Amino acid sequence: MTNRQTGSPVVLPIEASSSMNFTEQSMQAAVKDGLLSEENIIAAFVNTDGVTQTIQSLKDAFPDSFRHAFAAKANTMSHALRLVKESGLGCEASSPGELHQALSVGFEPENIVYDEPAKTKAIIRKTLEKGVSLNIDNFQEFEFISSLMNGREIESKLGFRINPQVGAGSIGPMSTATKSSKFGIALDDAGNRGKLIDCYKASPWLKTMHTHIGSQGCTLDLMIAGIAKVVEFAMEVNAAIGKPQIEIFDIGGGLPVNFDCDEIKPTFEDYSNKLQREIPELFNRQFVVKTEFGRSIYAKNGFIAARVEYTKTSGGNQIAVCHAGAQTAARTVFMPDLWKIRLSVFDANGCRKSGNEVVQDVAGPCCFAGDMLAHQRKLPFIEPGDHIVLHDTGAYYFSNPFMYNSLPAHAVYGASCGVDGRVDFDVWRRSQTLDELLAVLG
Numbered sequence: 001m002t003n004r005q006t007g008s009p010v011v012l013p014i015e016a017s018s019s020m021n022f023t024e025q026s027m028q029a030a031v032k033d034g035l036l037s038e039e040n041i042i043a044a045f046v047n048t049d050g051v052t053q054t055i056q057s058l059k060d061a062f063p064d065s066f067r068h069a070f071a072a073k074a075n076t077m078s079h080a081l082r083l084v085k086e087s088g089l090g091c092e093a094s095s096p097g098e099l100h101q102a103l104s105v106g107f108e109p110e111n112i113v114y115d116e117p118a119k120t121k122a123i124i125r126k127t128l129e130k131g132v133s134l135n136i137d138n139f140q141e142f143e144f145i146s147s148l149m150n151g152r153e154i155e156s157k158l159g160f161r162i163n164p165q166v167g168a169g170s171i172g173p174m175s176t177a178t179k180s181s182k183f184g185i186a187l188d189d190a191g192n193r194g195k196l197i198d199c200y201k202a203s204p205w206l207k208t209m210h211t212h213i214g215s216q217g218c219t220l221d222l223m224i225a226g227i228a229k230v231v232e233f234a235m236e237v238n239a240a241i242g243k244p245q246i247e248i249f250d251i252g253g254g255l256p257v258n259f260d261c262d263e264i265k266p267t268f269e270d271y272s273n274k275l276q277r278e279i280p281e282l283f284n285r286q287f288v289v290k291t292e293f294g295r296s297i298y299a300k301n302g303f304i305a306a307r308v309e310y311t312k313t314s315g316g317n318q319i320a321v322c323h324a325g326a327q328t329a330a331r332t333v334f335m336p337d338l339w340k341i342r343l344s345v346f347d348a349n350g351c352r353k354s355g356n357e358v359v360q361d362v363a364g365p366c367c368f369a370g371d372m373l374a375h376q377r378k379l380p381f382i383e384p385g386d387h388i389v390l391h392d393t394g395a396y397y398f399s400n401p402f403m404y405n406s407l408p409a410h411a412v413y414g415a416s417c418g419v420d421g422r423v424d425f426d427v428w429r430r431s432q433t434l435d436e437l438l439a440v441l442g
């Protein structure tokens, strides 16, 4: 096996590798191979075998009447989408760019669902022409789509996105089912139930119903309470029509990811078991059930590694200045309490440091004081040339580059570890050159 970027073999001693996990093995190989170095100061790595295993665990957890789509916004890279497609998932797209990507990596239109809240008339026409399914966000959007329908045969599966208004999880900005959320039709607002039933009755082409309770920070109980309320309403609509017109029920994504340790809590199986107990109607085949998981597929299968340039003390604080900050960990830097992530220290050779723990600040490279990955965190003593590893960053982090200070987007590698200690790297994205960055900045 060779490194696909350089063609050189990457081999680690077998005895050292057998107990090493993905992070350890790929850090050592990345340093050996120069993917992390004095010049290559930051890069990210995605565990491609891990993603495949995660998707298998998703498929195993649910019966085969479920159809799983990957929420593209969690990792919009073409390689990420292709990997997901090869594992047999569909794709949930929420913008013209994501739809274009989904189609260009070869997802079949019937396996794509489109969820943008601000769909232009042009994108609605395109999704219908392509046969991409679409969740209708509001009554005005419904009126426009209705005007396009008059007797037309379409492949797209259409229906409303419903907000069950069950409240927020622990992260307000990620909670989509609050009383006054911008998403979907608010189920309990005066008149909406009746209006929805009338729309479904008058429009036999409305065959789906969709809900998505939130993305991170929602408990399984909150998600299930929201879904249960909408499932009950879907059955009410079908009863009012007198036949099972709503054939597809889309429960959205949002399985929360724990950022505190390697263990996966909760698992897809935990979620499925609880859903089965509390909403058996999703499991008795009266609906084809769709899901739209994003973060839970990629987050724990990727990490960012950044070189430490300097260390110093200031006002009594021990500070390490590394090359990962707001340009790659925007949410963590701007909302440190809501998006706290685990950090580990690896030495210049890519070996994990342990022991000698000291309370330290870990700062990023940007020119504002708040550009910090962690304040007063107990970590092995950090020295120049070490690497800071940002764990569980395989989802959302690579789609959130921030161009403040004209810092380029870093490289991302797919990595596959062999049992013999070899690591096969695949370039998912080169580091952005300064010229490319300037072209984007204008």
Ligand SMILES: *Cc1c(COP(=O)(O)O)cnc(C)c1O
Residues within 6 Å of the ligand: 071, 073, 074, 092, 094, 115, 212, 214, 215, 216, 252, 253, 254, 255, 292, 293, 294, 295, 296
């Ligand atoms: C963001 C989003 C998802 C995915 O959420 P995750 O937390 O990444 O699983 C699914 N469906 C919709 C409509 C979304 O907006």
